Amino acid sequence: MSASLIRVATALPLPPARWTRTTDVVVVGSGAAGLLTALVLADARRAVTLVTKGTLGDGSTRWAQGGLAAVLGPDDDAELHVRDTLVAGAGLCDEGAVRTLVEEAPDAVAQLQALGARLDLASDGRPALTREGGHSRDRIVHAGGDASGAEVTRTLGAALRGRGIEVLEHTAALEALRTADGRVVGLRLARIRDDGSLADAGDLRARATVLATGGYSQVYAATSNPEGATGDGLALALRAGAEIADVEMVQFHPTVLWTGRGAAGQQALVSEAVRGEGAVLVDRDGRRIMPGAHPLADLAPRDVVSATIAAHLAATGDDHVYLDATHLGADYLARRFPGIARACREAGHDLTREPVPVVPAAHYSCGGVVADLDGRTTVPGLYAVGEVACTGVQGANRLASNSITEGLVAARRCAALLATELPAPGQAVEPAVGRAVDPTARRAVTEGASRHAGVLRDATGLATLAGVLATAPRRGLEQPLDLAAVETTALHTAATVLCAAALTRTESRGCHRRTDEPLTRPEWRVRLVHRLDGAGHLHTRTEPVRSLVGARGVA
Numbered sequence: 315m316s317a318s319l320i321r322v323a324t325a326l327p328l329p330p331a332r333w334t335r336t337t338d339v340v341v342v343g344s345g346a347a348g349l350l351t352a353l354v355l356a357d358a359r360r361a362v363t364l365v366t367k368g369t370l371g372d373g374s375t376r377w378a379q380g381g382l383a384a385v386l387g388p389d390d391d392a393e394l395h396v397r398d399t400l401v402a403g404a405g406l407c408d409e410g411a412v413r414t415l416v417e418e419a420p421d422a423v424a425q426l427q428a429l430g431a432r433l434d435l436a437s438d439g440r441p442a443l444t445r446e447g448g449h450s451r452d453r454i455v456h457a458g459g460d461a462s463g464a465e466v467t468r469t470l471g472a473a474l475r476g477r478g479i480e481v482l483e484h485t486a487a488l489e490a491l492r493t494a495d496g497r498v499v500g501l502r503l504a505r506i507r508d509d510g511s512l513a514d515a516g517d518l519r520a521r522a523t524v525l526a527t528g529g530y531s532q533v534y535a536a537t538s539n540p541e542g543a544t545g546d547g548l549a550l551a552l553r554a555g556a557e558i559a560d561v562e563m564v565q566f567h568p569t570v571l572w573t574g575r576g577a578a579g580q581q582a583l584v585s586e587a588v589r590g591e592g593a594v595l596v597d598r599d600g601r602r603i604m605p606g607a608h609p610l611a612d613l614a615p616r617d618v619v620s621a622t623i624a625a626h627l628a629a630t631g632d633d634h635v636y637l638d639a640t641h642l643g644a645d646y647l648a649r650r651f652p653g654i655a656r657a658c659r660e661a662g663h664d665l666t667r668e669p670v671p672v673v674p675a676a677h678y679s680c681g682g683v684v685a686d687l688d689g690r691t692t693v694p695g696l697y698a699v700g701e702v703a704c705t706g707v708q709g710a711n712r713l714a715s716n717s718i719t720e721g722l723v724a725a726r727r728c729a730a731l732l733a734t735e736l737p738a739p740g741q742a743v744e745p746a747v748g749r750a751v752d753p754t755a756r757r758a759v760t761e762g763a764s765r766h767a768g769v770l771r772d773a774t775g776l777a778t779l780a781g782v783l784a785t786a787p788r789r790g791l792e793q794p795l796d797l798a799a800v801e802t803t804a805l806h807t808a809a810t811v812l813c814a815a816a817l818t819r820t821e822s823r824g825c826h827r828r829t830d831e832p833l834t835r836p837e838w839r840v841r842l843v844h845r846l847d848g849a850g851h852l853h854t855r856t857e858p859v860r861s862l863v864g865a866r867g868v869a
């Protein structure tokens with residue numbers, strides 16, 4: 315495909331560097347993928363600096379409820395996990411990457427346990443396993459009932475201490491440092507003050523730069539993700555010359571707690587594991603919604619459940635549906651899902667006695683920086699692991715609980731690669747300076763994306779969104795950069811690519827549902843890959859997907 319007139323920021327109004335330091339590897343982000351990458355590299359005696367814009371352990375992992383998918387049950391089989399992942403991925407998974415994930419997942423879980431993770435155990439002392447949507451076997455390892463991500467974060471955060479890793483909290487990664495021939499050799503960093511302004515900018519030169527910055531679900535007004543999920547890594551990588559792909563594939567979780575019309579920001583998740591244990595979705599009259607929509611009913615792949623709910627809401631004019639778990643029993647629910655029961659109580663609902671109101675919300679970015687499972691991107695020196703990466707594991711729709719697993723597997727592999735061999739050092743040129751998107755645009759971006767590029771989309775709405783994005787105000791070069799401008803620019807970049815890709819893909823597949831193009835078209839079994847030129851024009855091309863299973867259970 316040719317160059318388009320779609321434009322995103324090519325650079326930021328960077329503060330000048332007041333210091334320069336060097337390290338072997340700089341890791342950005344402190345969710346599961348970032349923490350484990352840093353930890354394994356430190357054990358391999360690499361000098362590691364871990365940068366996070368919040369505090370250590372901030373990131374989406376901490377909020378994950380369900381757990382980690384891995385083949386551990388006596389009735390399970392790697393082929394089944396591969397098949398379930400490919401089927402959920404709706405034809406866009408890279409089967410080779412999926413096989414690697416599935417084969418290495420049990421070792422990643424064992425490593426977590428060896429590091430001290432207190433997983434929920436069955437009576438035989440092995441990890442207890444549950445099921446989530448799209449899985450044909452019980453294979454979700456969990457902890458603290460519904461606090462799996464918190465336990466992963468606690469374990470890795472504790473293990474990190476005393477290993478000589480330099481941790482820079484409240485620090486923003488603003489821009490990649492690049493050599494004249496385009497290799498990435500570190501980052502321009504700045505300390506984030508309490509008021510969001512930036513201070514003490516400097517250059518951290520690194521042989522390898524690893525992005526583990528998470529996704530871009532904050533592009534939407536309502537999301538299960540924390541406020542930091544603004545796509546900073548995606549935008550930074552794009553500006554650094556990296557390719558990004560599958561950006562239109564944003565997974566909406568079918569069940570976040572509905573707290574009122576127009577609720578914005580991070581919403582409380584009601585784990586799919588609640589449906590895995592038997593809860594069902596019902597409408598306002600108590601009628602079940604999912605039977606008839608898919609053979610797996612309430613445990614259909616997530617894209618199918620969210621699209622079915624969205625279609626139901628559009629048809630009825632209701633603004634939420636209900637999740638009925640009452641038949642599971644109060645004692646059981648309180649024991650198995652203590653955090654969810656508490657969140658419901660705080661919102662005025664008793665999960666044990668009444669169906670609770672739920673609605674889909676943005677949850678996971680299947681798209682991201684094109685990378686392999688060793689973290690290599692299309693730019694030498696730049697690596698991406700976890701949700702920021704697009705490895706082909708998640709395809710057009712991530713299979714539930716494959717994401718922390720992917721983060722851990724990719725972290726181990728990327729760290730092993732960099733422990734063996736680091737890219738050569740290089741001389742950085744001064745980064746370009748450009749105009750940031752004004753933070754006042756954020757609301758229009760998130761509301762526009764929610765309205766026009768949500769679970770269900772069409773060309774008219776997407777064109778409206780494209781207009782909103784094209785006219786987003788830019789800041790003058792003289793205005794100092796702050797965190798709000800960094801994040802708004804990243805959100806604007808992610809939303810612009812998402813919108814362009816969603817307009818280009820004239821079909822429905824996985825997380826991308828076009829009401830004006832409802833069919834899945836064989837000719838669209840390709841990935842949309844994007845790169846940026848120096849003028850800020852987005853170039854998009856299609857890439858074939860290697861050896862995948864095509865057929866899904868249901869159209």
Ligand code: SIN
Nearest residue numbers: 379380585586714715
């Ligand atoms: C959930 O607990 O439903 C979320 C799990 C996931 O997103 O993989």
